[in-house]
Amino acid sequence: MQRKGVRRLVLSLAIVLPLLGVSGILSIVVRHSQQRVVTSTRKLRKTWKRDEEAGVPGQELLPLQQNLKKLTSRRLGFIPATWFATYDGTTGSLQNLRGQTSTLWTKTMKSTKQQAETALKALEKTMGSFSATEHQARLQALKQATTPNAYRQLTQAWKQKKQSWTATVAKLKHVSGGYSDGHPSDVFKEVKTLTSMLKSAPNTKKVKSARVTVTDIKKYFAQSPQVQLKEHAEVLKQLKNAIHNVHVADVMRYQEEAGANPFGKPFTNYLRTRQSQVSVAIFNAKTGKTLTYHPSQRYDTASIVKATIMADLLYQSQKNHKPLSKEEQSLMTPMIEVSSNQAASKLWNTAGAARGIGQFVHSVGMNHTTPGQNGYWGLTTTTALDEVDLMKLFAFPNHVLDYTSRQYGLSLMRHVVGWEDWGVSTGAKGKVVVALKNGWVPTAKSHWHVNSIGFIDGDGRDYVIAVMSEENPSEQYGIQTVDKVSQMIWEAMG
Incomplete structure (x- = not known):
């Protein structure tokens, strides 16, 4: 078992x-x-x-x-x-x-990084030169991102920055009337006008203050759109005040050439052979100097006052923010191009007659110009210097006439009929552009006033000129004198 x-x-x-x-x-x-x-x-x-x-x-x-x-x-x-x-x-x-x-x-990681890089490029393209200050910091942030969420946060932040920047620029364009050369248009145009007015101007107290304003505006342009938008109204106000405080007269007659005759002995010798009493004023934009010969003599304007009527009406249309009416335009063309007296009479009254014209010439510093009374606009009295100041309003940037008004007036004065194309245009050759207005009127038997004002641009010249004459025994005699004087000046200005 x-x-x-x-x-x-x-x-x-x-x-x-x-x-x-x-x-x-x-x-x-x-x-x-x-x-x-x-x-x-x-x-x-x-x-x-x-x-x-x-x-x-x-x-x-x-x-x-x-x-x-x-x-x-x-x-x-x-x-x-x-x-x-x-x-x-x-x-x-x-x-x-x-x-x-x-x-x-x-x-x-790759896709979110690419999205962040794309957002960064778009942002910096939108910001332009303003992006430079933070460019390296943004690249560092991109380098330090270690997760998709980190890249997404950068992408979202840069997209929002771009949207905010774009919206701010749009608002700035809206309040300023657009962009000019990358800056708010209204500020840019006003500072351009002020800079032009101050070119080679004497260092008076007003001019010094205005130049400080120009420097301030340049600093303003260097700010971001957000800052520019915030400060826009105040900066524009400051700029307009500077332009207003520097009266046209403060900058229009600077650096007047010394001596009774800056045009040479042949000029004097020629005038000794003439019965005509002549005054001349020239503003040479190339040198910033005003040249004169017997500048204090007063003359009856005759038809050159039509350029003053035109300037006044253009200025009024700007102030009222209304373009010239069709009727005003239909009268303006014959008044300037064919020197229509009928058109001038109607526009004289539209401008307020002697009182309205008087207010205008005083406001622009033409202090030696007195409008003709009782409708006799051709008997307005003036000086060669005042007429040069008038032509400056058309020829160069200023705070009285804007670019559109200036070009409108110059266009009419560049298309005067052939039989009125004499005076300051004499001697001009080639591609030289001349804008002019001539006038002639007998004030007594064998006593003619013959005048010519204009803007000469080209062939090395850039000047406005007024040639005034009286005591001419006939219209043709006066025209011959004014033609010869204008030709001698053309040659001297080359």
């Missing part, structure tokens, strides 16, 4: 012990496999959570998460596949998911 029992025990052990060994080994394999799957799964889920928080889109992570769920829930019959992950490809699939996760991160 005892021997049989021993044999059974030995037989049982012989069967059970190997099974226990296999079972132990299998248990170790399963536990190791499950541990690897659990560890890999935890790492993946932790990585995905971190990546999503850092900016990887959740919808792009979702397919990877679904694949993981499928992998970890697979079964081989009734046995979980994760027990034998090393042998059935689960481990390889998990490794592949890690690779896809890394690729998705790299792809997201």
